[in-house]
Amino acid sequence: MAKIIYVDHEGTERTVEASNGESVMEAAIKNSIPGIDAECGGACACATCHVYVDEAFMDKVGMPEDMEQSMLDFAENVKETSRLSCQISVSDDLDGLKVSTPESQH
Secondary structure (H helix, E strand, O other): OEEEEEEOOOOOEEEEEEOOOOEHHHHHHHOOOOOOOOOOOOOOOOOOOEEEEOHHHHHHHOOOOHHHHHHHOOOOOOOOOEEEHHHOEOOHHHOOEEEEOOHHHO
């Protein structure tokens, strides 16, 4: 289990417990986190689960692979820390992970 902190565009933080092996997106959907719609259900076929990863965790979550990068090309306001939350698998190493949702997704 890991605690994941979701921050909306207004700075409101919501902390949830996420099970190892589930995606950051799945944990968000289970807990009704605003700004993460996940229209494709986690198939990496849209960018409606776009998040900004806190820089302190970038080494742990890694860089997007080619398919994810292609989807990020369709997202608005992409930054160096942008990831699709459906592609980030929860593990104990991610305890305390903070991700922020872009204003365009609210």
